[in-house]
Amino acid sequence: MEQVGVDPAWIARHPHEFSGGQRQRISIARGLILDPDFIVADEPVSALDVSIQAQILNLLMDLREKHDLTYLFITHDLSVVHHISSRVAVLYLGTLCELASANDLFTEPRHPYTRALLSAIPKVGEKKAKHIKLKGEVPTPVNLPSGCVFHNRCVFARDRCKKEFPRLNELPNGSFVSCHGVEEGWDMA
Numbered sequence: 236m237e238q239v240g241v242d243p244a245w246i247a248r249h250p251h252e253f254s255g256g257q258r259q260r261i262s263i264a265r266g267l268i269l270d271p272d273f274i275v276a277d278e279p280v281s282a283l284d285v286s287i288q289a290q291i292l293n294l295l296m297d298l299r300e301k302h303d304l305t306y307l308f309i310t311h312d313l314s315v316v317h318h319i320s321s322r323v324a325v326l327y328l329g330t331l332c333e334l335a336s337a338n339d340l341f342t343e344p345r346h347p348y349t350r351a352l353l354s355a356i357p358k359v360g361e362k363k364a365k366h367i368k369l370k371g372e373v374p375t376p377v378n379l380p381s382g383c384v385f386h387n388r389c390v391f392a393r394d395r396c397k398k399e400f401p402r403l404n405e406l407p408n409g410s411f412v413s414c415h416g417v418e419e420g421w422d423m424a
């Protein structure tokens with residue numbers, strides 16, 4: 236309880252007597268009590284206020300150092316991803332688009348979907364938004380598009396994209412990208 240910042244004097248309290256942040260700390264303690272090497276954290280801060288999010292993220296990072304942990308951190312919040320991750324996998328409709336170090340992914344995203352996601356983050360001082368607007372709607376995951384699952388939304392899609400599922404190729408910097416355009420060096424500026 237002390238390691239996750241919960242007062243041991245509260246041990247007899249009931250769940251409804253704790254705040255959302257305290258409950259999240261208790262969930263983390265329940266995971267740690269098994270002495271794991273690896274923890275899957277699925278949207279662990281998405282239901283919390285921003286100020287509490289920062290506290291929980293810092294706690295998770297401290298515990299990672301202290302217990303030599305590895306997290307698989309699942310989230311839709313890119314600022315959280317940037318803050319906590321060393322390696323990032325971007326998924327679209329359950330398909331791996333790009334896998335890269337956090338630094339490479341945020342400085343030089345390669346997959347069109349990753350680029351669109353990052354372009355949607357507002358930047359302080361940017362006068363004109365440079366958002367990459369995706370076309371169409373997200374398809375249903377029970378009836379995935381042919382070829383590249385992103386082709387009906389990608390502004391760079393060509394015929395090959397509709398027919399052939401792109402392989403996950405390793406790039407010279409050690410990143411992996413699943414895109415015909417990246418593989419063939421199409422002009423995607």
Ligand code: SF4
Nearest residue numbers: 383386389396414415
């Ligand atoms: S394979 Fe084609 S449709 Fe898919 S992301 Fe690359 S360019 Fe776009």
